[in-house]
């Protein structure tokens with residue numbers, strides 16, 4: 585049997601884009617309702633609270649990936665992700681900005697930090713992502729972050745939708761997303777370069793697509809759980 589010819593970097597990126605068009609969470613009904621201005625304050629709060637659980641685990645999974653990287657240069661680049669979220673001592677980072685986003689939608693930071701109210705399926709989805717990065721190869725772990733290729737555009741849509749449809753939200757809460765657009769682009773470009781360097785065979789490239797698909801499913805499951813919680817509340821009204 586002939587070994588399949590590896591895709592070029594552009595072909596691999598095009599395949600990621602096709603997968604994203606089908607399964608990235610920009611298409612999830614909860615995000616569509618968010619963008620159309622159809623979410624109640626309670627639904628938006630539920631999303632912010634549950635997404636905080638995801639956010640606070642991002643630097644944990646990045647620390648697990650850091651320990652898998654073999655060169656000093658790779659670790660120097662990857663460690664920035666942890667600083668982006670946790671901040672360096674005395675600095676704020678993404679986690680602090682997300683807590684402010686919580687306050688902007690009316691959620692006390694003490695509640696967010698307590699973890700109370702995080703939906704069971706969200707805990708499982710986030711555990712799934714962290715464990716994927718803990719147990720996977722460096723290629724799988726880094727490739728699973730490649731959904732960030734598509735996050736900045738989604739965040740720009742989100743910022744516009746929040747400004748238009750949810751004027752009750754304190755505008756400073758949007759700072760998390762404004763900062764994250766640039767950080768996400770840098771993260772995605774660096775991860776794509778590593779994946780391009782490491783995924784030399786078609787089999788490696790298939791693993792990249794599988795890791796990307798898994799991560800899309802993590803993000804999708806998180807929103808499924810939030811959407812389900814919203815519909816249960818609506819039924820009880």
Ligand SMILES: O=C(O)c1cc(C(=O)O)c2c(n1)C(=O)C(=O)c1cc(C(=O)O)[nH]c1-2
Pocket residue numbers: 642678728729730731732734735738739764803
């Ligand atoms: O709001 C979003 O739609 C969104 C998506 C993603 C993503 O696609 O993985 C991330 C983020 N936000 C984000 O804020 C973030 O810090 C982040 C880190 C990562 C990652 O996998 O390392 N993804 C994402």
